[in-house]
Amino acid sequence: MKTVLVGLDTDELGALVKEEGEPPYRGSQLSQWIYRHGVHTFDDMTNLPARLRTRLAQKYEVGRSKIVATQHSRDGATKLLLEMHDGARIETVGLPYADRFSCCLSTQAGCSIGCAFCASGLGGFVRNLMPGEIVDQALTVQETLQSGTILIDNRSHRVDHVAIMGMGEPLLNYVSTVKAIHLLNKELGIGMRNITVSTVGLPPGILRLAQEKLQITLAVSLHAPTDRLRRQLVPGMTRWSVAEIVDASREYVRHTSRRVTFEYCMLDGVNDGEVEARELARLLNGLNCHVNLIPYNPVSGLPFRAPSRARLRVFREILRGAGIQTTQRVRRGVDIDAACGQLRRQMKKVRK
Numbered sequence: 001m002k003t004v005l006v007g008l009d010t011d012e013l014g015a016l017v018k019e020e021g022e023p024p025y026r027g028s029q030l031s032q033w034i035y036r037h038g039v040h041t042f043d044d045m046t047n048l049p050a051r052l053r054t055r056l057a058q059k060y061e062v063g064r065s066k067i068v069a070t071q072h073s074r075d076g077a078t079k080l081l082l083e084m085h086d087g088a089r090i091e092t093v094g095l096p097y098a099d100r101f102s103c104c105l106s107t108q109a110g111c112s113i114g115c116a117f118c119a120s121g122l123g124g125f126v127r128n129l130m131p132g133e134i135v136d137q138a139l140t141v142q143e144t145l146q147s148g149t150i151l152i153d154n155r156s157h158r159v160d161h162v163a164i165m166g167m168g169e170p171l172l173n174y175v176s177t178v179k180a181i182h183l184l185n186k187e188l189g190i191g192m193r194n195i196t197v198s199t200v201g202l203p204p205g206i207l208r209l210a211q212e213k214l215q216i217t218l219a220v221s222l223h224a225p226t227d228r229l230r231r232q233l234v235p236g237m238t239r240w241s242v243a244e245i246v247d248a249s250r251e252y253v254r255h256t257s258r259r260v261t262f263e264y265c266m267l268d269g270v271n272d273g274e275v276e277a278r279e280l281a282r283l284l285n286g287l288n289c290h291v292n293l294i295p296y297n298p299v300s301g302l303p304f305r306a307p308s309r310a311r312l313r314v315f316r317e318i319l320r321g322a323g324i325q326t327t328q329r330v331r332r333g334v335d336i337d338a339a340c341g342q343l344r345r346q347m348k349k350v351r352k
């Protein structure tokens with residue numbers, strides 16, 4: 001098998017061309033072609049000598065994924081089902097807004113956690129993604145939306161915000177996730193402050209990430225203020241208590257001076273009551289944080305419902321009343337099953 005280049009940074013590409021007897025600036029040229037122009041083959045790298053292009057193509061490949069299915073939502077959200085070289089399939093979502101172009105990236109094919117309300121865990125865990133496979137998603141979404149009819153107002157039509165919030169648990173694929181963040185920043189030019197990593201809440205991973213001192217946003221999917229409720233909603237992660245997760249988040253804030261986001265998937269009659277709102281407010285008291293309420297996005301076969309607007313409002317106001325900044329996620333892509341893992345699941349059913 002040929003060595004894949006997407007996933008290597010400029011320095012690594014420079015070392016690779018040096019072995020071919022080429023000057024270091026060829027490494028920068030390769031990086032530009034792969035990450036800025038998003039080309040898929042060496043033939044497209046027109047400022048490289050033809051001889052070098054042929055030589056590189058014998059040993060290496062750019063290594064981009066294949067698009068298996070595309071879904072465009074009426075609101076502009078675009079979801080792609082991508083296939084890796086070994087047939088593993090993952091989802092990625094492009095979210096063009098009026099003033100920015102965001103992309104939601106997966107870090108694993110499948111997921112091992114199995115949150116009660118999430119489609120990704122239903123098919124089990126397949127494998128970790130390589131850094132290049134994470135970054136490829138942003139390049140592929142960008143290319144798809146640039147070539148389509150969807151208007152993106154951001155001036156360069158480039159992905160400029162990334163949420164590492166797709167399939168999988170990023171902190172269980174730690175090294176590749178951190179490498180991907182550096183690539184997104186240095187090679188694609190996406191500001192660290194525009195990158196968010198969402199974790200189910202693994203204290204050792206959160207503490208390790210704190211040491212990297214990245215200016216990214218950490219989002220912790222808490223979903224419950226008590227261990228009893230958390231165990232029910234995140235059964236694959238009972239090793240750590242809610243208090244330990246919040247303590248690790250506090251450490252993260254202390255090390256990075258970055259405000260942490262807590263995500264809370266709102267499930268009607270399960271975790272959305274006034275009691276839970278008050279418990280959550282007490283738990284997060286004094287922590288530099290922000291709560292993002294995510295109304296449940298229906299997954300076929302699961303026994304949950306999104307709360308009414310009235311219930312959401314009461315929950316939100318209790319938190320706000322306690323001085324906790326709270327926002328409610330605007331649902332996008334509902335008509336294309338944009339909740340993670342759903343398209344992959346759908347396509348499996350179709351194939352049978």
Ligand code: SAH
Binds near residue numbers: 165167
């Ligand atoms: N494993 C990471 C990232 C993937 S999930 C994490 O747990 O954060 C990304 C976010 O989507 C999480 O907050 C998750 O709870 C939420 N999510 C998953 N399925 C959902 C659904 N059906 N409706 C609403 N939010 C969902």
